[in-house]
Amino acid sequence: MDETQSKATFVALSQALTGIPGSLLAPSLDPTKILDTVYNAFVTNADPCAAQLILESFQALKSKGLSDDEIATAIIADPATGPLAASITKLWLLGNWYPPSGSATPTVVSSNAYIEGWVWKIMQAHPMGYSMLEYGYWAEPPPPLSAILPPSGETVPQSSRS
Amino acid sequence: MQTNDSNAAPGADGKIYDVVIVGAGVSGGIIAMELAQQAQRNLQVLILEAGPPIPASRENYLDRYYNAYYKMPESPYPPNPAGSDPGDENVGRATTYDVVFNVTNPDKSYLVQDLSNGQTPFCSTYERVGGGTLWHWLGTSLRLLPGDFELRSKFGHGRDWPISYTVMPPLYARAESEIGVAANVADQTYMAGLYEPKDYEYPMPGVVQSYLDKTLKSTLDNVTLYGQPMDVTPTPAARNTIPYEDRRVCAGNSSCIPICPIQAKYDATVTINKALDTGNVTILYQSVASQVKVDPVSGEVSGIEYLTWKDPHGGATGKGTAVGKFYVLAAHAIETPRLLLLSATAELPNGVANSSDQVGRNLMDHPLYLSWALMPSDKPIYPLRGPISTSGIETLRDTMFRKEWAAFRIEIGNEAWNFPITDPYQTTQDYIDGTNVSQLNPNGLKLHGKALIAQLNGLLIREFRMANLVEQEADPESRVSLSPTHKDRLGLPRPQINYRLSEYTRQGFKKAREVNSAIYKAVGATEYTKTDPTKPTYFEVDGEGFNYYGAGHIMGTTIMGSSKHDSVVDPTSRTWDHDNLYIVGSGTFPATGTGNPTLTIAALAFGTADTLWKRLSD
Numbered sequence: 001m002d003e004t005q006s007k008a009t010f011v012a013l014s015q016a017l018t019g020i021p022g023s024l025l026a027p028s029l030d031p032t033k034i035l036d037t038v039y040n041a042f043v044t045n046a047d048p049c050a051a052q053l054i055l056e057s058f059q060a061l062k063s064k065g066l067s068d069d070e071i072a073t074a075i076i077a078d079p080a081t082g083p084l085a086a087s088i089t090k091l092w093l094l095g096n097w098y099p100p101s102g103s104a105t106p107t108v109v110s111s112n113a114y115i116e117g118w119v120w121k122i123m124q125a126h127p128m129g130y131s132m133l134e135y136g137y138w139a140e141p142p143p144p145l146s147a148i149l150p151p152s153g154e155t156v157p158q159s160s161r162s
Numbered sequence: 163m164q165t166n167d168s169n170a171a172p173g174a175d176g177k178i179y180d181v182v183i184v185g186a187g188v189s190g191g192i193i194a195m196e197l198a199q200q201a202q203r204n205l206q207v208l209i210l211e212a213g214p215p216i217p218a219s220r221e222n223y224l225d226r227y228y229n230a231y232y233k234m235p236e237s238p239y240p241p242n243p244a245g246s247d248p249g250d251e252n253v254g255r256a257t258t259y260d261v262v263f264n265v266t267n268p269d270k271s272y273l274v275q276d277l278s279n280g281q282t283p284f285c286s287t288y289e290r291v292g293g294g295t296l297w298h299w300l301g302t303s304l305r306l307l308p309g310d311f312e313l314r315s316k317f318g319h320g321r322d323w324p325i326s327y328t329v330m331p332p333l334y335a336r337a338e339s340e341i342g343v344a345a346n347v348a349d350q351t352y353m354a355g356l357y358e359p360k361d362y363e364y365p366m367p368g369v370v371q372s373y374l375d376k377t378l379k380s381t382l383d384n385v386t387l388y389g390q391p392m393d394v395t396p397t398p399a400a401r402n403t404i405p406y407e408d409r410r411v412c413a414g415n416s417s418c419i420p421i422c423p424i425q426a427k428y429d430a431t432v433t434i435n436k437a438l439d440t441g442n443v444t445i446l447y448q449s450v451a452s453q454v455k456v457d458p459v460s461g462e463v464s465g466i467e468y469l470t471w472k473d474p475h476g477g478a479t480g481k482g483t484a485v486g487k488f489y490v491l492a493a494h495a496i497e498t499p500r501l502l503l504l505s506a507t508a509e510l511p512n513g514v515a516n517s518s519d520q521v522g523r524n525l526m527d528h529p530l531y532l533s534w535a536l537m538p539s540d541k542p543i544y545p546l547r548g549p550i551s552t553s554g555i556e557t558l559r560d561t562m563f564r565k566e567w568a569a570f571r572i573e574i575g576n577e578a579w580n581f582p583i584t585d586p587y588q589t590t591q592d593y594i595d596g597t598n599v600s601q602l603n604p605n606g607l608k609l610h611g612k613a614l615i616a617q618l619n620g621l622l623i624r625e626f627r628m629a630n631l632v633e634q635e636a637d638p639e640s641r642v643s644l645s646p647t648h649k650d651r652l653g654l655p656r657p658q659i660n661y662r663l664s665e666y667t668r669q670g671f672k673k674a675r676e677v678n679s680a681i682y683k684a685v686g687a688t689e690y691t692k693t694d695p696t697k698p699t700y701f702e703v704d705g706e707g708f709n710y711y712g713a714g715h716i717m718g719t720t721i722m723g724s725s726k727h728d729s730v731v732d733p734t735s736r737t738w739d740h741d742n743l744y745i746v747g748s749g750t751f752p753a754t755g756t757g758n759p760t761l762t763i764a765a766l767a768f769g770t771a772d773t774l775w776k777r778l779s780d
Contacts (some may be wrong), residue, residue, distance in 0.1 A: 006352070012522055015699075017610050018610070018611065018614070019610065019612035020615070051301075054399065056501045068611060069267065069610075072610040072611055073610070076608065080566065086594050086595055087235060089594050089610065090590070090594055093590055093594075094587055094591075096231065096588075096593070106229055108230065110229065111225055111228040111229060113399060114229070115228065116341055119590050119618065119622075121585045122546075122615050122618050122619050122622070122623035123619060124619070124623060125416070125544070126415075126416070126546070127548035128233070128415070128416045128417045128546065128580070129224065129228065129384065129415050129417035130228075131414050131415040131637065132413075133413060133547075134413060135370075135414070136370040136414075136556070137414055137547065137548070138372045138414045138548025138552070138576065139371060139372065140546075141373055142544055142547065149615065149646055159394065
């Protein structure tokens with residue numbers, strides 16, 4: 001696998017694990033270069049053999065025609081890939097690298113990884129210390145989750161509904 | 163202008179200042195600004211600050227916060243609290259990291275905490291950097307209440323203040339103007355007589371209440387506990403609701419603690435910069451006051467010795483003496499008594515200003531009772547949007563029940579379960595790993611994909627917490643002293659802490675739990691408050707177990723009183739023992755009261771500035 005293939009596979013794997021469309025995880029317009037941030041954290045921190053194994057496992061399962069959900073279930077259940085899969089999901093959601101072994105203290109990958117962490121969007125909030133909103137917005141509920149993350153089957157976020 | 167009508171020899175820089183201040187925080191800043199702005203006199207003020215300068219931009223501090231795995235009040239500020247060796251730091255300080263990880267290990271904790279004989283840890287912290295601890299404060303700017311000044315005479319507990327509330331309104335008004343408090347007087351109806359004149363207005367309109375506040379308010383409007391309505395009241399806050407003094411309007415970044423990214427929240431750098439703009443104030447950074455020198459004949463302070471440093475771990479690189487006509491110690495309630503005790507000599511074996519033996523004693527906080535709950539699934543409240551807190555319940559602060567149990571206010575938190583369990587981090591990990599540290603994953607589900615997202619969303623948007631700030635009585639056995647065994651990198655003994663909660667405060671915790679649980683029940687929320695008996699903060703009252711947290715409100719240790727025999731400073735904040743030495747900050751509070759201390763600290767600093775101005779004008 002060359003780097004382009006490896007990155008594309010990483011995005012597809014990440015979509016299966018997180019349930020967030022790859023087009024949102026790694027948008028074609030990517031001003032903060034979040035894919036580079038997250039992918040580099042994965043490559044730098046994961047054991048190289050384990051990293052190769054999880055990407056190859058994904059490709060093998062994908063080539064069998066399994067759905068994202070079936071692939072993620074299989075990868076998480078396999079002791080050889082499950083712990084690293086958990087680290088990848090946490091990396092996208094929280095911006096931290098949690099070593100799969102659980103033995104070392106986790107680290108924040110970077111300011112960018114922290115700010116772009118998906119958990120803030122999942123909870124319809126914003127990163128602590130990074131609000132792009134205006135005074136008083138907190139008095140009313142936020143736009144629905146579907147405005148940020150499309151429901152199953154859709155790939156383009158639908159407009160807000162109240 | 164060099165003044166020379168003093169008998170003292172000039173200091174290291176050849177000058178005799180009108181006033182020498184120790185500590186570039188809010189108190190020191192206000193006094194420096196007030197004196198230096200008296201243009202007709204051209205008064206010269208020197209500030210000694212132990213820590214590094216105020217940075218030109220807050221970006222570095224903000225970046226340290228983003229990149230800190232443990233996002234704690236001290237995370238943005240040096241030295242890095244995680245893994246710091248307090249014996250190797252020139253300028254260490256108490257940290258939340260120490261409270262969580264090192265509290266039983268004095269080799270790793272800056273504060274050397276004596277936990278023998280049932281004593282428990284002191285859990286509040288501070289900063290030693292230019293601008294001081296207000297870098298990481300929440301911004302809550304409540305006035306104390308009249309009864310807060312009369313704890314002994316009215317309720318039979320602790321000590322009275324030697325001043326009454328009646329002297330406070332004009333000082334509060336000046337403090338509210340300087341720090342920029344947003345509030346509507348009409349909302350602050352829990353106590354009559356707080357505002358004088360009666361048509362007083364805060365400098366800014368009140369902060370808009372959060373969706374959580376409004377949701378709770380709609381249910382609690384009809385709930386009464388201990389005879390008091392559970393009014394959800396907007397909290398006066400030093401948080402801009404309109405542009406104020408060239409600072410921006412709050413954008414609800416939800417990181418007031420530890421840092422406002424846009425300085426919509428006041429911090430002391432605002433006032434210190436105004437003081438510097440006069441051209442009459444000099445700040446020496448990285449200059450650690452190490453000894454207050456007293457003239458044995460006059461009994462007056464003759465100078466303050468300080469150590470300078472360059473490398474934070476490199477020890478002292480030089481020393482000097484700062485000389486003034488008057489001296490003000492404004493280094494907060496742990497470092498100020500430490501300095502007075504460090505200043506012991508053969509003539510003053512108990513330290514400076516300590517003929518009463520009260521220096522370091524009466525250490526207090528608002529021990530904090532933390533509770534947390536989940537709203538019903540059809541009533542999400544969308545936390546981590548807006549300031550960390552926008553409302554509180556203030557009606558139980560000054561009732562006659564204060565005779566029986568320590569009073570408290572309730573702070574409502576718009577920050578999910580970040581304080582109790584670091585959410586959203588913990589619950590997210592639980593549902594990825596199949597664990598249940600959060601208590602929200604009792605079946606140990608290990609989710610992925612859309613099911614993970616749906617589950618996290620469904621839980622996190624319903625989380626909220628309430629924190630009760632419980633008052634504490636002055637207790638001479640709760641104290642700061644000098645560690646006989648542990649020093650910092652400058653060779654100065656670190657603070658040793660002896661601390662305990664009285665039965666009065668413990669009874670307050672019992673009521674705090676009862677009240678909070680009743681509120682959760684009334685709003686239909688499911689409570690998840692958890693007590694950990696293995697933590698050093700565990701205590702019991704009437705067989706019921708509790709943990710407490712620090713509120714960040716360090717008080718006592720140089721208390722104000724009406725007699726030199728049992729207090730350190732007089733009602734003007736002048737030390738009883740030394741006519742030209744003043745102490746400001748919450749160290750002078752003889753009782754904690756039921757409001758967050760900063761506004762009162764700032765108000766009293768204005769009073770002390772007035773006193774100094776008068777004496778300098780004589």
